[in-house]
Amino acid sequence: MNIPRKISWWQGGILMAGVILFTFSIFGADRPLGCSTAIPYISSELFGLEDYEYIDTIKESGAWELVMLSGTIVGGLFVSLFITKSFGFKAVPSLWREKKGPSVAKRFLWSFIGGFLIVLGARMAGGCTSGHMLSGIPQTAVSGLVFGGFTMLALCTLGYFFYRKGDK
Amino acid sequence: MFDLIGNTIDLVANQDNGSLLMVFGIGILFGVVIQWSRVDTFEKIGGFSMLKDFTLIKLVLMATGISAIGLYFMVDNELASYSAKPVVIGGLVIGGLLFGTGMALFGKCPGTGSISLAEGRVDVVVGIAGGLAGGIFYTLFFTDLKPIVGENLGKLQIVDLFEDGTLFILLFGAMLIGISFLIPNRELHYDKE
Numbered sequence: 001m002n003i004p005r006k007i008s009w010w011q012g013g014i015l016m017a018g019v020i021l022f023t024f025s026i027f028g029a030d031r032p033l034g035c036s037t038a039i040p041y042i043s044s045e046l047f048g049l050e051d052y053e054y055i056d057t058i059k060e061s062g063a064w065e066l067v068m069l070s071g072t073i074v075g076g077l078f079v080s081l082f083i084t085k086s087f088g089f090k091a092v093p094s095l096w097r098e099k100k101g102p103s104v105a106k107r108f109l110w111s112f113i114g115g116f117l118i119v120l121g122a123r124m125a126g127g128c129t130s131g132h133m134l135s136g137i138p139q140t141a142v143s144g145l146v147f148g149g150f151t152m153l154a155l156c157t158l159g160y161f162f163y164r165k166g167d168k
Numbered sequence: 169m170f171d172l173i174g175n176t177i178d179l180v181a182n183q184d185n186g187s188l189l190m191v192f193g194i195g196i197l198f199g200v201v202i203q204w205s206r207v208d209t210f211e212k213i214g215g216f217s218m219l220k221d222f223t224l225i226k227l228v229l230m231a232t233g234i235s236a237i238g239l240y241f242m243v244d245n246e247l248a249s250y251s252a253k254p255v256v257i258g259g260l261v262i263g264g265l266l267f268g269t270g271m272a273l274f275g276k277c278p279g280t281g282s283i284s285l286a287e288g289r290v291d292v293v294v295g296i297a298g299g300l301a302g303g304i305f306y307t308l309f310f311t312d313l314k315p316i317v318g319e320n321l322g323k324l325q326i327v328d329l330f331e332d333g334t335l336f337i338l339l340f341g342a343m344l345i346g347i348s349f350l351i352p353n354r355e356l357h358y359d360k361e
Contacts, residue, residue, distance in 0.1 A: 006204065006205070006206055007204050007205050008205075009205065009222075009223045009226040009227045009230065009348075010226070010227075010230055010348070011205070012201060012202075012204065012205030012207065012223075012227045012230075012231075013226070013227045013228070013229070013230025013231040013234070013348065014230065014231075014234065015201045015204075015205075016201050016202075016205075016227065016228075016230075016231035017230070017231045017232075017233075017234035017235045017238065018197075019194070019197050019198050019201055020231060020232075020235045020239075021235055021238045021239060021242065021248075022194070022197070023194050024235075024239055024242065024248040024249075025242060025247050025248045026246075026247055026248060027247075028186060028190065028194060029185045029186035029190060029191060029194060030184065030185055030186070030248065030249070031185045031186075031251060032251050033194075033198065035277075035278040035279035035282075036277075036278040038278070039278060039296075039299045039300060039302070039303045040303035040304075040306060040307055041303075042172070042300065042303070043300045043303035043304045043307065044303075044307060045171065045172040045175065045176075046169075046172065046300075047304060049304065049307050049308070052307050052308070052310065053310060053311065054306070054307050054310035055307060059179060060179055060183055062179075063175070063176040063179035063180050063183075064179075064180055064183060064185055064191055066176050067176060067177075067180050067188060067191045067192055067195065068191050068192070068194055068195040068198070069195060069278075069279070069282045070192060070195060071191070071192040071193060071194060071195015071196040071197075071198070071199060072195045072196070072198050072199030072202070072279065072282050072283050072286070073195075073199065073282055073283070073285065073286040074192075074195070074196055074199065074286075075195065075196035075197065075198065075199025075200040075203065075283075075286075076199040076200075076202070076203040076208070076282070076283035076284070076285075076286035076287060077199075077286040077287070078196075078199075078200070079199070079200050079203040079204050080203055080286060080287040080288070083203075083204060084203060084204060084206065086203075086206075086287055086361065087287055087288050088287075088288050089288045089290055090288060090289055090290060090291075091289075091290040091291050092291065093209065093210035093211060093214070093275065093289070093291070093361065094210075094211065094358045094361050095210055095211045095214055095215055095356065095358070095361075096210055096214065096275070099218075107291050108291060108294040110273045110274070111273075111274050111291045111292070111294045111295040111298065112294050112295065112297060112298035112301075113270070113273060113274075113298060114269075114270040114271070114272075114273030114274025114275070114276075114295055114298065115270065115274055115276075115281075115294070115295035115296060115297065115298025115299040115301075115302065116270070116298040116299065116301050116302040116305070117266045117267070117269050117270030117273070117302065118266075118267055118270035118271060118274060118276075118277060118278065118295075118298075118299060118302065119270075119278070119298075119299040119300075119302030119303050119306070120263075120266055120270075120302040120305060120306055121262075121263040121264065121265070121266030121267030121268075121269075121270060122263065122267055122277075122278065123263070123302070123303070123306040124258075124259040124262060124263030124266065124306070124313065124316070124317055125256070125259045125260050125263030125264055125267065126253050126254065126256065126259060126260075126263075127253050128267065128277050128278045128279070129228075129277040129278070129279060129280075130277075130278070130279045131253065132253065133228060133232065134228065134231060134232065134235075136252065136253055137232040137235075137236065137344070138232050138235035138236040138238075138239045139236075139239065139250050139251075139252045139325055139327075140236065140325050140326035140327040140337070140340060141252035141253060141323070141324070141325055142252075142255050142324040142325065142326065143252065143253040143254060143255045143256075143260055143323075143324070144252075144253065145326075146255070146257075146260045146261065146264070147260045147263065147264045147267075148264075149264070150260065150261050150264030150265050150268065151264045151265075151267050151268040151271065152225075152268065153264075153265070153268065154264065154265040154266070154267070154268025154269045154272070155216070155217045155268035155269075155271050155272045156216075156217055156219060156268075156272075157268075158217060158268065158269050158272040158273070159214065159216070159217025159218045159219070159272045160217075160218070160219070162217075162272060162273070163214070163217070163218050
């Protein structure tokens, strides 16, 4: 059988719905999908911040999400090696290079700032793409819809101004 | 480091949210779907911020539309339960704006980041370091940030407004799926991404 190197948006959407529903179900985890709580959880364990008020509230979710994320690394590695064949060490994405040039230092600087803002924002909102959007919107959760709307607004506004220069 | 692994395994084993193997398995499935549809790449996420690639938003709308309908009937038959996140206006608005800004710069979110890391993308390591710094910052200043996040207004769900939500959820799900088809099929193609 010939396995396609890439699936389309609707195939991915249908499979993703399967993962979301399975996770919610009593046969799966009986809870929503989530990713971003794992990050402050790792920070706290690595840097000894366990005594802070915030960490107490997130330990359980953080641990669950860390195990889940470890799974995504295995799944992602397997598919990138054998199916998409996209595995390879690379510091500057092609599209970034077109817009912002080949400088590795520049890409690293903005990646750091971006990573910082993502986790700070996700923690303020109490969730990220997986928790608020993939799991919140199917529940018609007001929190997920508000977060999704403002995320899209900032994403596309910044994208428009930040990457405009490189347009040919 | 060993503490982290040991504590994590204990914490998951003592929860009622699937065995360790089940949670890990869910992660594998999640990773496979995201990697295979390529939405972990900068080209798909950063490309969406430039409105040059709509794969991500179409996939998310399709997935949430189907899940909305499926989940409603699963909850109705006690095969799952709703667990909505609370509304905190400041946190959602400011957090959403910061999150979107970071996502446009980095071209990843927490889930797609780890999957992209598995693919060998080195810039993601730096982004994750930034994320860990963000996690420390939030933990240290949690009490100071609380007033900005705002008070908890409850776990509001639109579907609760209806005595019988069946018709609403069918329309809501169909609307999301409909929009996913209406958004133009715009996609960037890179051989090596």
